[in-house]
Amino acid sequence: MSVPQLEELQLLHQNICQAVGDPKRIQILYALHEHPSNVTALAQALSMPQPTTSRHLAILRERGLVIAERNGTSIMYRIGETRIIEILDVMREMMRDWIGKQVIIME
Amino acid sequence: MSVPQLEELQLLHQNICQAVGDPKRIQILYALHEHPSNVTALAQALSMPQPTTSRHLAILRERGLVIAERNGTSIMYRIGETRIIEILDVMREMMRDWIGKQVIIME
């Protein structure tokens, strides 16, 4: 893949990177990956206020990372981009490796 | 890979996600991937003030995403984690796909 133009990097940040730049949104992504859920159930499961959960879901939805599907009065949310979970998993491995190195250097 | 604990998600955000949460840092990562550089040259190439460049490099270095190597009075920076570039490339593809879908929906 070629080197991206500045404009594309702005879009990349605005659409994806910023979305995973909040720990609660990461938490939500993993929770929905485990199993889809509506807003209320998700909020309870993660011990987050409902408005907070709703706001984060809106951000993830705008960027296509999650998908909303209405079902009567409730709305079912699920992961819309499996690749984002794979990316987060790679990041976790990177972090493990880095923290491992750090400990060795400290000793 | 299993579902991460809350504590690990905090670390994930703090160590990796937050680091790529700034467009200038993404720009720096791609620039260094193209070819390693010292701070001054990088700042000029990206039209960023030197202190700004240095601050961003410090953040990326603390998290192992770039590596610093002193060479006389100047310090050579290069990518320390090739995987972060692969991740950014996948995100770019995700973005293309999503924007493509958006256009179709708009029509």
Place this chain on the structure above:
DNA sequence: ATGATATATCCGCTTATCCGAATACATAAG
């Protein structure tokens, strides 16, 4: 239409992040 449930949005506030300019620090040369 009314009430009940689920979701989204608005408000003021706090906190975090980024910035440029100035300055301090580090290294090497004369």
Place this chain on the structure above:
DNA sequence: CTTATGTATTCGGATAAGCGGATATATCAT
């Protein structure tokens, strides 16, 4: 030791992000 060059840090201020509580909107059942 002084100078020159390259890098890092400090400072105050501006901007953006996230929050909880209250409220508005939407859908369905009675």
